[in-house]
Amino acid sequence: MALSKKPVNGMKDILPEEMQIRDYVQQVIKETYRNFGFTQIETPCMENIANLSSKQGGENEKLIFKVMKRGEKLKIAEAKDETDLVDFGMRYDLTVPLVRYYSNNANDLPSPFKALQMGNVWRADRPQRGRYRQFMQCDIDIIGEPSNLAEIELILATTTTIGKLGFKNFEIRINERRILKAMAAYSGFAEEDYDTVFIILDKMDKIGLDGVAEELAKEGYAKESIDKYLGLFKGVEEAGNGIDGICYIAKTLEGFLEEDVEKNLLEIINSVNAAKQADFKLVFDPTLVRGMSYYTGTIFEIAMPELGAACGGGGRYDKMVGKFTGQDVPACGFSIGFERIVLLLMESGFTVPMQRPKVAYLIEKGYPADKLVDVIAKAQEERQAGKQVLVVRMNKNKKFQKEKLAAEGYKDIVEFFNN
Amino acid sequence: MALSKKPVNGMKDILPEEMQIRDYVQQVIKETYRNFGFTQIETPCMENIANLSSKQGGENEKLIFKVMKRGEKLKIAEAKDETDLVDFGMRYDLTVPLVRYYSNNANDLPSPFKALQMGNVWRADRPQRGRYRQFMQCDIDIIGEPSNLAEIELILATTTTIGKLGFKNFEIRINERRILKAMAAYSGFAEEDYDTVFIILDKMDKIGLDGVAEELAKEGYAKESIDKYLGLFKGVEEAGNGIDGICYIAKTLEGFLEEDVEKNLLEIINSVNAAKQADFKLVFDPTLVRGMSYYTGTIFEIAMPELGAACGGGGRYDKMVGKFTGQDVPACGFSIGFERIVLLLMESGFTVPMQRPKVAYLIEKGYPADKLVDVIAKAQEERQAGKQVLVVRMNKNKKFQKEKLAAEGYKDIVEFFNN
Structure with missing residues (x-):
């Protein structure tokens, strides 16, 4: 019987033309991040399945490619469910493995540790056009830096890289998990409802203010809360999506929001604007949610005009190292949407500058x-x-x-x- | 419960210091191979399990990390054995995936196709010191070139790369599958015994001529055959391990060996010696076997004086594309022992030349x-x-x-x- 010529369902062969662009993008990313003092590291593509199923990965945990036990440990006849058959899983992101790596090797690493990772991740998503089940992620993370110096350096490094790749007029949208929560508290939502409220809020760019109001009403929340909540977003819109918006929200949420949040965000915005080397706007976006539950502070996202969607994102996750070591260490990361950037470059007819005759x-x-x-x-x-x-x-x-x-x-x- | 800080059993975290060297070696490999006109490509890290279990991979097929089916397709209660539970597997080398890739994309690829692959492979070996279950392979292959131009370019490209990495005084050992077979036929071994004979011959560097004789005798082969067989190796030793050895063996095996073999090997040796840009010897080694059963012609190996073992190898495999497409296409490849080179560089105290202040x-x-x-x-x-x-x-x-x-x-x- 002839063997199958196709790659496995949902994954792709990379042809020379695309490979050249991928390699070029990787080179630019590596060189730029190195200039910022990031150090490249690598973790195995597999992790112990318990580490991947610890609720750090949110929805991605449903999409794990699981690796079967081998040899004597595999007992099919006695197996009751998957957990009896599986010991490893393919990583679905680079953050959970990084935190495990840091916990394992902290003594041998600089402090703070500025890590660069470029590697494949796997998600058993339903195969669909332009979305693959194996794809490259490029993450930078700073572990051990409690101050906003981390956010400032991450945003500058990422935007400089994207600028070097020829992109202009993009936006970095920034928000704070604590603002998200304070807005919900101020509006009178109960703490156990926050997740539902944020999932609906996350659709703002697709369904607009009215759509969000409608869905919140459908969930049965009080009209008063909904009105108060939407009023906040309108207020920011009127104040402007820069420093004024942040000042407005901080003032309005007084008593609900920690005092350092405003100062922290303003410092980030001022520093980034003073030192940026790419053509982009840093805007405050109170509707930005970011899915992962591990974020604890600032969150941010890259929005490209060429793309209807985000092209990378990240944030602060100060509580994840503690899950491995029992002791929290501040951490913050930014992930570039490598596959989307390659796609945009290919669609624009980009050709890699020839290096040699x-x-x-x-x-x-x-x-x-x-x-x-x-x-x-x-x-x-x-x-x-x-x-x-x-x-x-x-x-x-x-x-x-x-x-x-x-x-x-x-x-x-x-x-x-x-x- | 605290999560596990360790990487999965048998795989390793790569620390910044090693990563720098790995990255440097990859850069040198990439740049040198590009100068020879090789084009980088990538395949998914997983393949359909049927492709990996088609007897192309020899012993490696026993070491596959298998990926469990997902969703409705996974029926644990009904499963009788592994094959009911598994659809994908992790690749154990880059050759089987390359041939699938070529079969799938030949219309979009140059002819001949000169491919460079650098990627991880996985083997569920028993974990042991210095040997990992995830490791990097760097392969170059030429598909569609029937003549020894393929071998010449592969050997020159590989040795130039190794020379640029600072290695000297190494050897490229070359042999021919057809010589192996003709030697066995000439000595009177039956064709069905060749595999056993070659497995014993493969131990020559460890157990010597006498050890090989002893093991062959233990298998019950005729003393006459064994003596005749060993006489051939002694004859080559006396004639010398260069062109004279090849001429001796071709003359002795007249009637058993295809006529083009001698000319083919001599051309390779002469061309490589005339154009080489590294400090190495190309020697004829009639004891060289190379494990994989897919080789059909020339086979070769890199021997490093610093290392008791081979540091890469390859050969011609003209029959593998046909397993996918039904039509044979000539193919030849050379794989550099990336992990061993990195290990040697680390042990020698090598530091990557600093690029920037x-x-x-x-x-x-x-x-x-x-x-x-x-x-x-x-x-x-x-x-x-x-x-x-x-x-x-x-x-x-x-x-x-x-x-x-x-x-x-x-x-x-x-x-x-x-x-």
Whole structure:
């Protein structure tokens, strides 16, 4: 029986053209982040299944590719459910593994630890167009920095990178988990309802203020709470989505909001605006929720005009290290939407700047071995001199071969004939 | 309950120091192979389990990490054995996925197709020191080139890369599957015994000629065959392990060996020796077996003096594409032992050449936010000017912090005090 030629359902083969762009994007990301003092690390692609199922990963925990036990440990006949059969799982993000890594290696790491990770993650999502079950994530995290210096450096590093990749006019939207909660408290929602309220709020960009009001009403919340809640968003809109919006919300929520929140956000905005090296706006967005339950403070997201959706995001998660070590360590991270950036570049017809002159040697069939030696030696010389030299046999349809080579960037073609 | 801090059994966290070396080695590999016209590609880390269990992978097929079916397709109560529970598996090498990839995408790929792959593979080996269950492989393959131009380019590209990484005095050992078989036939072994004979022959470097003779005798083979067989190896030793050895074996095996084998090997050796750009010897080694059953012609291996073992290898496998497409396409590949090279570099105290000046800014606690803006803006300027700038809070134990920073390469440290 012939074997299956297709990749597994929902994952993809990466062709040379896309691979070039992916490699280029990775290089720019790596170089820029290094300039900010981030250090690259790697964790295994698998984690113990208990670590992945500890409620840190939210909805993603439903999408884990699970790895079956092996050898004597696998007892199918006795198995009652999945947990009896599985010991490892594929990571669904880079944050849970990073925190485990930090907990395991903290003694050997600088403090604060500025980590850069670039690696694949896996999610058993229903396969759909443009969304794959294996995809690359690029995260930077600062572990051990309690102050907003972390947020400022993360936002500057990420935006500088995105700017270097040629993107302009994008937005960084920022909010605070504590503002989210204070707004809900101020409006009179009960604490146990916050999650439901935030899930509805998260749809604001799709269904608008009226849609949010409608869905909140459907859940049975008091009209008074809903009106008060929506009033806050309108208030920010009137005040403006910058510093004024933050001042308005801090003043309005007085008594519900910790006092440091306003100062903290204003410092971030002022510092980023003073030092930024890319063409973007940093805006306060009180509707920003970010799904993951592990965030404890600032949260942020990249919004691209070219894309209807977010192109990366992150935030502060000061309580996750404690789940591994019993002792909390402040942490904050920013993840670039690598796959979306590659997609945008490919759609825009972006081509990677050529690094070296490319030469193709075409060797006629039957070219004598003793003369081939000289051709290959010549190729080696040219390679050492900094050229990219492809040595291939001349095809029967030479014209077609040369056209294809030209399309691959081999404009300079040298032919070697038998006589 | 606290979560597990350790990586999964048999896999490892990669610390910043090792990661730097890994990244450097990858860069050298990528750049050198690109000069030879190899194009980077990627396949998913998982393959359909049927593709991984098709006898292409030899012993590695016993070591597959298997991925459990999900959702409705997973029926644990009805499952009789593993195959009912599993749909995907983690790749154990890059060759089987490459051939699937080629079969799937041949129309969109150049011909011949020169592929570079760098990626992790997984094998559920018993965990042991220095050997991990997730490790990086770096393969180059040429698909669609029937002539020994493939072997010549693969050996030159690989040795140039290894030379650039600073290794000297290594050996490339070369042999031919057809010579292996002809030697066995000439000696009078039956064809069905070849595999057993080769498995014993493969131990030559450990147990020597006498040990091989002993084990062959234990298997019950005729003394005459064993003597004749060992006579061949002695003959090569006397003739010399270069061109003379090949000429001797070809002459002795006349009638058992295809006529093109000798010419083919001599051309490879002459071309490589004429064009090589690294300090190594290319030697004929009739005891070289290489485990994988898919090899059909030349096989080769890198032997490092620093290492008792091979540090990479490859060969020609002209029959594997046909398993996917029904039509054979010639193919040849060379895999560098990435993990072993990294290990050798780490053990030798190798440090990655520093690319940029590194500066650390130490900010005293309580440094006013309005002044911090200026510090960060200054850091941004220095980064844009090509420096790597780390901005961190000053620790209580500043002396220790500065020592650690110096060890990370931050020799230039600027301090910012409150007054």
